[in-house]
Amino acid sequence: MTKKLIAIDLDGTTLNAHSLITKRTEAVLQKAIAAGNVVSIATGRPYRMSAQFYQQLNLTSPMVNFNGALVHLPNKEWAYEKELSIKKEIAFSILEQKQVLNLDFIAAENRESFYVDRIDGIEPQFFATDRILSANLMKNLSNDPTSLLLKTTHEYAATTSARLMSEFKDDIDVRTWGGPNAILEVVPKGVQKAMGVDIIARSLGIAQKDVIAFGDEHNDVELLDYAGWGVAMKNGTDQLKSYANDITERTNDEDGLADYLESYLAL
The missing domain is CATH 3.40.50.1000 (HAD superfamily/HAD-like)
Known part of the structure; x- marks a missing residue:
């Protein structure tokens, strides 16, 4: 065979x-x-x-x-x-629009590390770690990330996704995770x-x-x-x-x- x-x-x-x-x-x-x-x-x-x-x-x-x-x-x-990676400027632009985009948290990830916009109220297990440290805060993001994770609600997932795709249409694609959490994954275009x-x-x-x-x-x-x-x-x-x-x-x-x-x- x-x-x-x-x-x-x-x-x-x-x-x-x-x-x-x-x-x-x-x-x-x-x-x-x-x-x-x-x-x-x-x-x-x-x-x-x-x-x-x-x-x-x-x-x-x-x-x-x-x-x-x-x-x-x-x-x-x-x-x-x-x-492949996403320009870190896009991550910071999305962070600035966090409330307008109805996002609960924003995370930037690469092969070895992750960065989140806040520590409180985020389950560390979500990032396969025991605890999230201040070193993991988004302000410490210095390299272009491989992927962004955005948590929203099922109610807003479609409109938030469409808005991101419209604003950054030449740079990113947005994927939806299955399961109970409304997670949008932002990856490089294509x-x-x-x-x-x-x-x-x-x-x-x-x-x-x-x-x-x-x-x-x-x-x-x-x-x-x-x-x-x-x-x-x-x-x-x-x-x-x-x-x-x-x-x-x-x-x-x-x-x-x-x-x-x-x-x-x-x-």
Whole structure:
């Protein structure tokens, strides 16, 4: 069987509702690798919030973070590495408009660090840390960030997103996170997961038709559209399902990815 590149989203796809990879899903992904395929994570999360899953699965493959703004081989030099950024002036401009844009908090992130506009009332776990220090305040942001995270409410998410896209249309794209929090992720213009997975596929000499991708949210649309075989989770959005070649019979809480992959690859 031809070697496949299996691109997996994390939240809502590989992870269950408790943000964990179950033993069953882990075992099936390990079997897929043992059979000669490559498993690669493609997530909107920064690396520091996805490194534990990379390690749990014992991966040695390149991965996509920040929805494609960072494509890298963790902790190693890699000739194909790509990292894009947003002008820090845009971050400070959005901060000045915080009230008008109905934002609860603003965060700027890069591979190793993050900066927020306030410390009080923000859960440190949101940034995979125990506590937020004064060194993490936005005033200390000196480099162009890879991504911005903006927390608003579901009521304002669409209008805030449209306003940002209008004001900074040549520089940014705005993505929406799934889940209970209304999080807008601001990435450099043109960035999406498919771009990152394509870099990985080319680096490995794997044809586009041999890419299998799994996802559940709006930020997986281009990825499933790009993949030779795109699979939407049963719990995925209707929009994403319209781009998929197939849909899992079970949700991310029922090891839907594992069941599908085990059958599809005849593991």
